[in-house]
Amino acid sequence: MALTRKKITVVGAGFTGATTALMLAQKELGNVVLLDIPQLENPTKGKALDMLEASPVQGFDSQIIGTSNYDDAADSDIVIITAGIARKPGMSRDDLVNTNAGIMKSVCENVKRVAPESTVIILSNPVDAMTYAAYKTLGFPKNRVIGQSGVLDTARYCTFIAQELNVSVEDVRGFVLGGHGDDMVPLVRYSNVGGIPIETLIPADRIQEIVQRTRVGGGEIVNLLGNGSAYYAPAASLVQMAEAIIKDKKRIIPVIALLEGEYGYNDLFLGVPAILGGSGIEKVFELDLTAEEKAALDKSANSVRSVISVVNL
Ligand SMILES: NC(=O)C1=CN([C@@H]2O[C@H](COP(=O)(O)OP(=O)(O)OC[C@H]3O[C@@H](n4cnc5c(N)ncnc54)[C@H](O)[C@@H]3O)[C@@H](O)[C@H]2O)C=CC1
Numbered sequence: 001m002a003l004t005r006k007k008i009t010v011v012g013a014g015f016t017g018a019t020t021a022l023m024l025a026q027k028e029l030g031n032v033v034l035l036d037i038p039q040l041e042n043p044t045k046g047k048a049l050d051m052l053e054a055s056p057v058q059g060f061d062s063q064i065i066g067t068s069n070y071d072d073a074a075d076s077d078i079v080i081i082t083a084g085i086a087r088k089p090g091m092s093r094d095d096l097v098n099t100n101a102g103i104m105k106s107v108c109e110n111v112k113r114v115a116p117e118s119t120v121i122i123l124s125n126p127v128d129a130m131t132y133a134a135y136k137t138l139g140f141p142k143n144r145v146i147g148q149s150g151v152l153d154t155a156r157y158c159t160f161i162a163q164e165l166n167v168s169v170e171d172v173r174g175f176v177l178g179g180h181g182d183d184m185v186p187l188v189r190y191s192n193v194g195g196i197p198i199e200t201l202i203p204a205d206r207i208q209e210i211v212q213r214t215r216v217g218g219g220e221i222v223n224l225l226g227n228g229s230a231y232y233a234p235a236a237s238l239v240q241m242a243e244a245i246i247k248d249k250k251r252i253i254p255v256i257a258l259l260e261g262e263y264g265y266n267d268l269f270l271g272v273p274a275i276l277g278g279s280g281i282e283k284v285f286e287l288d289l290t291a292e293e294k295a296a297l298d299k300s301a302n303s304v305r306s307v308i309s310v311v312n313l
């Protein structure tokens, strides 16, 4: 059987998009099309060419092109959408909803036209609502429309736990449920290092500080950067999701999925643990939650619902 490289389009060639494109190529996950608006066609081509010129040094054979023409994205296997504005200090992600919903709609109309069989991963904020907007515009099956928040939020949570215990990040396991906002739900009860529950290793008040720092982790970076938001860890998170799909790894990771009854929610996109493989979201896990955890998840779900309610498509 002839082997063909996958085609991955990254829409939005800003901080997250460009970083994602480079990481995808470095891991040789496929050929990469980096796409931005026509006014930025030359800078987009320039970024792509600059990345490609790193390939002899780093030894990767993925091709990377820059474009503003959706025909170049035709028949992509994966489309990653990072197009949109980012927040600045003092703003919440939800403040981006009107601008980014318009952008998401126009991007998805094009994606639907040129890459109807693709699996689409959304990053643009407010990401739960943008994943909903993408789903409605694309009309793709729910397993092929996936939002990114939980990989990043979990990565932040695990970073802080590893720092607290001075242990390898590789041995920290845990995950964050719910919407990508300040009321997301890091699940302490399901978190461990090397199989040892963190509740037996870290005092309860310190765990609560880690949970809170995770919740506002995006804002911490926004305040430090001063003029934009995080992009290295978000790009790494997108690449992990793309890799799980491209290699049919069947990884269990938190993703933003359409819920149809799971956790008692309907017609809602929310972060939940799922199997991510060749068919996209292959299964959503419904965990047993304590009353306290469920109340926290309800609060987060209500926040997402209120943002979705203002999305006009
Ligand atoms: N879900 C998550 O965990 C995260 C979400 N984000 C979100 O990702 C988005 C992108 O962030 P950055 O890359 O830092 O912003 P950025 O401003 O560096 O890049 C955004 C790019 O999108 C492009 N764009 C705008 N409209 C477009 C259109 N119609 N078609 C194609 N491209 C278009 C812009 O020209 C720009 O190059 C923001 O909404 C940000 O809030 C960022 C980090 C994490």
Ligand SMILES: O=C([O-])CC(=O)C(=O)O
Pocket (backbone or CB within 6 Å): 086, 087, 093, 125, 152, 180, 217, 218, 219, 221, 222, 229, 230, 234
């Ligand atoms: O905080 C932001 O605006 C960007 C983002 O979603 C994150 O880094 O978690």
